[in-house]
Amino acid sequence: MTVPVPSAPLSPASPTGPAVAIRNLSVTFGGRVRAVDGVDLVLERGQAVALIGESGSGKSVTLRAIMRLNPENKTKIEGTITVAGQDVMSMSKKELTRLRGRAVAMIFQEPLLALDPVYTVGRQITEAIRRHEGLGEGEARARALELFERVRIPSPQRRLDAYPHEMSGGMRQRAMIALALACRPKVLLADEPTTALDATVQIQILLLLRELQAELGLSTIFVTHDLGAAVEVADRIAVMYAGRIVEAGTARQVVLSPNHPYTIGLLSSRADGALVKGSRLETIPGSPPDLANRKPGCPFAPRCFLAVDKCHREVPPALEVAPGHAVACWRSDDAAAAFRERLAAPAAA
Amino acid sequence: MTTVADIRDRGGPAQPLLTVDGLIKHFPIKKGLGGKKAVVRAVDGVDFEILKGETLGIVGESGCGKSTTAKLIMGLIAHDSGNLLFDGETIGSRALPMRQFRAQTQMVFQDSYSSLNPRMTVEASIAFGPQVHGIPTRQAIERARSLLARVGLEPTRFAARYPHELSGGQRQRVNIARALALEPRLVVLDEAVSALDKSVEAQVLNLLLDLKQDFNLTYLFISHDLNVVRFICDRVAVMYLGQVVEIGPADTVLASPSHPYTAALLSSMPSLDPDNRTQVAPLAGDPPNPIDPPSGCRFHPRCTLAEPVCSAKVPPLDTVVDLHRVACLARQPGSGHSAANALVAA
Known part of the structure; x- marks a missing residue:
């Protein structure tokens, strides 16, 4: 959708169009570990998107790829990344230096x-x-x-x-x-900016980020493992698992009507409100897959409560289940129904 | 493989397993270039009891002294003053020598990697404690294997592995197995699930619940995550700058907190409702420095209820109802705080 213009100046480029567009991004470390595996992500101007996922899901790697911060000699990046219409993948060292800090800035966890x-x-x-x-x-x-x-x-x-x-x-x-x-900068990338902070300080920083984003018209990508923090700052939430975005939508869509079994698992394994004392927590069985040894099919299938044969054979494409709400799951309808059932059950009230 | 707990029980079920009384620990530091002496008042007069079979949670922000309290209980650092009684006996006394106490109390740390010896297989790590305490090697290894199975790690697959060959969740399971190897009565869990991913955290919390039942354990559960504490704890103590400001049944304290700090901690939790996001941060600024804590009530500079009396008078930990106690002048009739006078009128 955008023509790469590597040598054009950064600031006036394409006044319309998304702030950041990532197409089919894959990042491989050391030729073996495919940390990011085909990510598509569009950040509209003035929008805040939260990338959420657990450790090893590829959320920070995706974020760093936008500024090409991953170590050059060990990393293979494929796909396209544009920032305000500028092709980041084809930038020279000098152009990258101008991009970093000026057009795109980043804040870190520590x-x-x-x-x-x-x-x-x-x-x-x-x-x-x-x-x-x-x-x-x-x-x-x-x-x-x-x-x-x-x-x-x-x-x-x-x-x-x-x-x-x-x-x-x-x-x-x-x-x-x-x-x-x-x-x-027009684009602010935040990598777990509140994870290391105390609770009473974390909420102050979250509110500050939200306020600055609105006042300065920043476009923000916010990486976090905490659904609550994501809901506090983001308009949209993208859930990552094993290097892929498995579900993306508005914060309301993802938190209130999730369609992917992993999102549902994340929501119901939280130790809050939902519980009767002494009851057991709902858990997602097993552990995330080995990214150096990817198996065919949906990466979540081995841990999924809905998995069928097809899930172990073919990777599900991301399909829209509602306007702006995309899910990569062969059984997203059944997943959504299962979530509604859980909500209705008295134990989950 | 349980349970000799009944034989070791001295005072019966009504006697607290652990009594912490007036515990104080100040760390000396040098301040500035002149080398003026100062102290960090890490733990500054803490009292609580852990009842047999319960899970007591300690919550608070960094620097509140919760981890120092755990280390003092374990005897990993020496306290300046105060008393620590384990089942009625002073820890380290002739009736309960340190070695005997240590066999009955174990700890699990936050960092699952640095708390395991990287050059020992997990089986050897788990068997190490029992061997030190005189159990023959073969028997200790056998026990290690059965504990591995109990925490959900197939011994034939995992016993011979080294810590770096395990995931964070698996390593924490090993640490839990190791803590159980001496058949302790009290297990101190210091942020034991905080470093884990949410889905793994839920698995480990379930495991802790099961083990508590099976092995007849008592837990001291230290955490900064109120959701987790609400889930796993029977009672909870809230610490602020080296002191307990509120203690009581977890359901009561976390549902209707009496101390303004507990209330602020609760409303600092991010909302999970996109239609109802947090609008105002409940507290401004960072927790103050334990080197030079505020006078009177230590929370008064950040408290919305603060009145002049709060900076003058140290609030005692007083009973609200039954087991629920709070250290706040606004909740104590006759303290001179205007809100407290209203309490009397009502």
Whole structure:
């Protein structure tokens, strides 16, 4: 749908069309481990999409592929990725440098590892602004201060001169968000940004991200393993399993009327509300497949409560079950019916 | 292979299995360039009891002292003051030497990988404890294999494996098997399921429930996940900056919390309802530093109910109803807090 224009400048390109479009993305490590296996994902402008899945599902690898952050010599990436119409796959090193931080910015799970310990936080932000936009020290510092106020760091003037280790966990995460926003990116990629935080701090950061996304018109991809965090920030949710997106739709569609047995399993294995004391939790039996040894058929079939012969032979394509709601399952109707039944059963009330 | 628990039982079912009384642990640190002495008040006057056969949960955010409490109970670090009684006997006393206590109390840690010796097969790891405590090697290995089977790992497939050959969930099952190898009465689970993926976490929680029944165990379950605590715990203690601020039946505490901090923790949980997302964060800022905790009630700088009296007076842990106790001046008639006066009027 887009023509690659590798050498065109980044900012004015294609004012319409999706912010990020990923087509048939596969990522293979060391020639054996196929961590991502045919992912299609479209992020519309101003939208927040959550990629959820368990460890090894390929959600972070997908996110990193958008900025081509996976180690070049060990990774084989296939498929197409465009950011604002620009083909990321064909970019030179120089073009990638311009893309990273300026058009697309990323925040990570552990700010203490992502920030440089030997420079003050303010210095790291002004450096990014000066490098990308050629501003002078004073102007860059003024923008950094503005950013600190925006992410609501208390006494921002003083905090600009703090080193990462002098800040608390929540404040460091705010500083990293400020750093990510330093060059006014259009796309924000967040890799488990609240996982390492305490509960009372996590909700503050989730609300901050939601607010910034709306105010700045950011397009956001938010990787998380926590359905609750996804619901708090995302318009759409894509559920990943074994390197594939198995279900994608609006947050309402995925959480309230899931059509994939894996999504249903995730929802019903949560240890909340639903339980009678002393009852057992619903579990998904078994464990995720070995990605170096993929078997034919649906990767979830060995753990699925609905699997039939066909599931073990053929990979189900992603089909729309409702407008904007796609599911890759041969038995999605039966799965949806099973979920409605569980909801109706008194134990799951 | 159970259960000699009845023989080891001293005080009968009514006597708490573990009594923690006035437990204090301060870690000295050097502050600043001048090397001025300061202390981290990690655990600062904690009292609670664990009844026989129950699961007591401890919840709280990082730095609240929940893991330090666990380590103090296990004797992994020495406490500054306070008493620890196991089934009525002081731990480390002549009546209950440390070695005897350790055989009856085991711990499972959060990081399943770093808590196993990478150079020992899982079978050898599980059999190690019993061997140290004088069980012949062959018998210890036999026990290890039956425990592996009990935690859902086929011994013929898994006994000879090394930790790196297992998934996170499988490793945590090994750690649980190892904890059970000495037939303990109390198992301390310190964030034991926190690092696991949700679907695996559910499997391990079910396993813990089954084992508790089969082996007649008592659990101390430390976690930051209120959903998990609600599921597995009979009673729960909420800690804030080294102190217990609320303790009581899990159903009561987590359904109608009495302490404003417990309430804030509960409403900080992300909503699972897309039509009803959280609008305002219940608390601003991070938990304060345990080096220099606030005066009076330690929660008062972040509390919506705070009044001048809260920074002046330390709230005692007082009974609300029955076993439910809370340390909040707003809940204590006669404390001088205006909300408490209203309680008396009502």
